[in-house]
Each structure stands twice: as structure tokens, then as C-alpha cells.
Amino acid sequence: MQPTIAELEDRVAALPPDVRAAAERIFAVSSTVGRLDPPAEMREWITKQFGSIDAVTAQKIVRVTNLVMLEGALFNDLRARRPVEVKGADELRETIERSRNDPFCHPETGTPADTFGRIRGKHGLTASNVAKYDGYHGVLVFDEHDPLVPMDAETIHDRLLTARRWALAANEQDPSAKYYFLIWNCLWRAGGSIVHGHMQMTVTRGMHYPRVEMLRRRSLEYDEQYGRDYFDDLWLVHDGLGLGHERDGARVFASLTPVKESEVVILGRPGEDDTSLAAAIAGVISAYRRRGVVSYNLALLVPPLIADGNDWRRFPPHARLVDRGDPANKTSDIGGMELYAASVVAADPFLLAEALASGEN
Numbered sequence: 243m244q245p246t247i248a249e250l251e252d253r254v255a256a257l258p259p260d261v262r263a264a265a266e267r268i269f270a271v272s273s274t275v276g277r278l279d280p281p282a283e284m285r286e287w288i289t290k291q292f293g294s295i296d297a298v299t300a301q302k303i304v305r306v307t308n309l310v311m312l313e314g315a316l317f318n319d320l321r322a323r324r325p326v327e328v329k330g331a332d333e334l335r336e337t338i339e340r341s342r343n344d345p346f347c348h349p350e351t352g353t354p355a356d357t358f359g360r361i362r363g364k365h366g367l368t369a370s371n372v373a374k375y376d377g378y379h380g381v382l383v384f385d386e387h388d389p390l391v392p393m394d395a396e397t398i399h400d401r402l403l404t405a406r407r408w409a410l411a412a413n414e415q416d417p418s419a420k421y422y423f424l425i426w427n428c429l430w431r432a433g434g435s436i437v438h439g440h441m442q443m444t445v446t447r448g449m450h451y452p453r454v455e456m457l458r459r460r461s462l463e464y465d466e467q468y469g470r471d472y473f474d475d476l477w478l479v480h481d482g483l484g485l486g487h488e489r490d491g492a493r494v495f496a497s498l499t500p501v502k503e504s505e506v507v508i509l510g511r512p513g514e515d516d517t518s519l520a521a522a523i524a525g526v527i528s529a530y531r532r533r534g535v536v537s538y539n540l541a542l543l544v545p546p547l548i549a550d551g552n553d554w555r556r557f558p559p560h561a562r563l564v565d566r567g568d569p570a571n572k573t574s575d576i577g578g579m580e581l582y583a584a585s586v587v588a589a590d591p592f593l594l595a596e597a598l599a600s601g602e603n
């Protein structure tokens with residue numbers, strides 16, 4: 243039988259002792275049942291919507307907290323069992339086609355260059371972002387307008403390499419700008435203001451962005467407290483539960499504390515750069531697409547380009563990807579819970595893991 247997140251407590255309890263110990267170091271797992279009493283007038287609608295009255299009158303909610311990072315998710319089994327609907331596919335296709343010949347379709351004249359010039363890759367060209375997040379803020383404009391054109395590992399590798407070359411050029415111009423960060427906001431639902439496929443890169447000064455720096459600090463504290471590598475333990479737990487697979491040397495897993503729907507974490511080998519994640523990223527994106535996901539965020543978390551006097555030795559290059567939902571949906575996927583408390587999640591990590599591992603790429 244297909245495992246589900248509803249059985250997470252039992253699955254953790256059944257892990258081999260060393261894996262279970264890691265699970266208990268990192269995660270707190272609990273479940274609760276939410277109950278309600280529907281009026282007779284609602285029964286027909288409830289049955290149609292959720293399959294049965296019983297499914298709604300007692301709803302199991304699994305709460306997972308990462309005790310190291312204090313990140314958490316609330317999984318509702320009822321929401322997880324609802325079928326994934328893909329709506330608005332025609333409208334999306336039309337929007338992508340209608341926006342052809344935008345400035346990114348002719349980046350040499352449609353976008354500014356950085357003061358250190360442009361970096362050209364086989365599958366894209368860099369530009370300087372017009373309205374910047376940070377002192378160095380560039381764009382890697384894809385050679386393809388359509389952001390949903392399938393991308394193989396070679397194309398992703400080239401784009402990561404071109405983006406990294408851009409970061410190194412910025413760092414050469416200003417050696418104090420050493421903290422490289424990359425994001426890929428695919429479509430407006432994920433915060434992308436331009437439809438044309440693109441990634442964005444920043445290189446910041448002083449210290450890394452706070453969430454990245456917090457992860458570095460917490461992982462070092464974990465080692466001090468337990469004498470164990472945090473990232474190795476994180477992988478051990480996810481892999482032990484059947485949530486992980488390896489691709490081209492990278493560890494890929496469906497997160498137990500996703501920031502939002504269907505979050506995947508890819509951990510590379512410490513000391514390698516992010517281009518080593520290309521095949522794994524391509525695999526996740528193709529699994530997303532098979533599941534109907536068209537709008538997603540990707541972020542790269544990597545050590546600084548040059549030494550900054552801090553200990554980054556344990557910090558593997560890694561990528562996080564998250565599904566941002568149906569572009570036709572006017573309700574935001576991020577509400578008060580996600581901003582201030584914990585993420586409310588419908589997608590079951592066990593189902594996601596199966597889709598990820600079965601992918602051909």
C-alpha cells in the first residue's frame with residue numbers, strides 16, 4: 243500500500259534505531275484529529291467534495307516541526323486526498339504565446355548590461371536587473387521565451403554555469419561582494435513579473451542572507467551538540483522513510499517540513515559547486531511537470547564565492563524547489579499561517595517522493 247503522511251508517527255517509530263535517533267534529534271512529529279458536526283443540508287455537498295461524511299467529521303492533521311531550524315508544516319490528510327486538478331491550462335498557454343516578443347526576446351536591446359558586461363552561455367545571456375534587490379542583481383535570460391519548454395540536465399547545467407560566471411564577474415569587480423544567491427521564479431504565481439524564462443542572481447556583501455546564514459549556524463550548533471553532520475542526518479531520515487533518491491551524486495528528497503506544497507530539497511556534496519545539482523534539478527522539474535506543476539520557485543543555497551573567515555566546510559551546495567500552485571487561481575497560496583506560524587500543506591511528501599524517484603531524465 244502507498245505510504246502516506248498520515249502514518250508518519252508509526253513510520254518513524256518503525257525506523258532502524260540509528261535512523262530513528264536522527265529523526266528524533268531533528269523532528270517533532272505529532273497528530274491530532276479535528277472534528278465537526280455538519281448540518282443535514284451540507285451532507286450531499288460534503289460527500290461530493292470529499293468522498294464521504296466520515297472523511298470530514300474526523301480529520302487527521304499531522305504536525306511536523308524541524309527542531310533545528312524551527313520550520314514546520316501542518317499536513318491535513320483530507321486535503322491531501324483531494325485529487326490534483328489542473329485548471330486554466332489553455333489560458334496559461336495563451337498568456338505565454340501572447341507575451342512573445344517581449345524585451346527578453348531581444349535582450350541585447352531590451353535589457354541593460356552590467357557594468358562588467360554580459361555573460362553569454364549556450365542557453366542564455368545575462369542582463370543587469372533594472373530595479374535591483376541588491377547592489378549586484380542580474381538576470382539570466384533564457385534563449386527560449388516559453389518557460390515551460392522541457393529542460394534537460396545539460397541545459398540546466400549551462401544556465402547554472404552562466405549564472406555562476408556572472409557572480410564571479412561581480413565578485414571580481416567588488417571582492418567584498420562574495421555571497422552568491424540564485425532564484426528562479428517560474429511564472430507570476432511564483433513572483434515572476436516577466437513570463438519569458440529567466441533566473442535571477444544576486445551577490446551580496448557583509449554576510450549571507452539571513453536564512454542561509456541561520457542554516458549555516460544551526461548546522462554547526464547541531465554538530466557541536468550531537469557530534470553529527472546535520473545535512474547527513476537530514477538525508478538519513480528522509481531516505482530511511484522512503485522520501486529520497488540519489489541522482490548524479492546529489493541527494494534528492496521530498497521535505498517533511500515543506501515551506502509550501504511539494505517542496506523538494508537537493509543536497510550536493512560539500513566542496514562541489516551548484517552546477518553538480520543540474521541533473522537532479524532537471525529531474526525534479528520534469529517530475530513537477532508530470533504532476534501538473536507549472537509555477538515554482540527554485541533557490542540555490544551555496545557557500546560564499548571566496549572565503550569569508552567563517553566555517554562553511556559542512557555546508558553542501560543545495561537547491562530547494564517549491565510548487566506555487568495553479569496560475570489561474572486568484573487565491574494566494576501564502577496566507578497568515580505561512581508568514582507568521584507554520585506552513586499549511588496539502589501535498590503528501592510520500593506521493594511526491596514516488597513521482598520524483600520514478601522520473602526519467
Ligand SMILES: [Zn+2]
Nearest residue numbers: 344347387438
Ligand atoms: Zn520572450
